């Protein structure tokens with residue numbers, strides 16, 4: 314059996330690595346400094362707001378992709394487990410419900426897709 318990544322997964326890993334190296338790793342030190350300088354641990358360090366503004370599109374994309382991929386994976390596992398997969402003997406049914414909830418709780422998929430489309434089209438205005 315071949316367990317190597319497909320070309321699509323390799324491309325996604327490359328994109329994610331580029332994103333981490335471009336935005337996350339260089340700002341880790343600033344994040345820790347700002348976090349330590351804050352009186353309240355509950356407030357968000359300014360660098361987080363800065364990065365969030367830069368990664369609006371990627372955030373909307375991951376909010377659509379991650380729960381949908383998780384649902385597909387869990388659904389396949391349920392199928393492999395047969396009826397036991399939908400029983401309380403295994404956590405799969407609860408995990409499916411949790412992943413399904415994510416497609417609503419932080420805004421429905423449609424709203425994130427609309428946000429992605431708006432941000433994408435804005436580049437060409």
Ligand SMILES: Cc1cc2nc3c(=O)[nH]c(=O)nc-3n(C[C@H](O)[C@H](O)[C@H](O)COP(=O)(O)OP(=O)(O)OC[C@H]3O[C@@H](n4cnc5c(N)ncnc54)[C@H](O)[C@@H]3O)c2cc1C
Pocket residue numbers: 414417418419420421422423424427
């Ligand atoms: C577990 C859980 C935790 C939550 N926590 C929070 C929270 O902490 N804070 C908070 O503010 N809210 C929270 N919510 C609410 C959540 O944000 C809403 O349930 C969600 O935004 C969908 O709104 P709604 O349920 O009123 O459905 P509706 O707005 O009635 O949407 C129903 C369906 O209509 C479609 N739809 C809706 N809007 C659009 C659109 N603009 N374009 C195209 N189609 C659309 C989608 O298919 C959507 O699934 C939570 C919900 C859950 C289930």
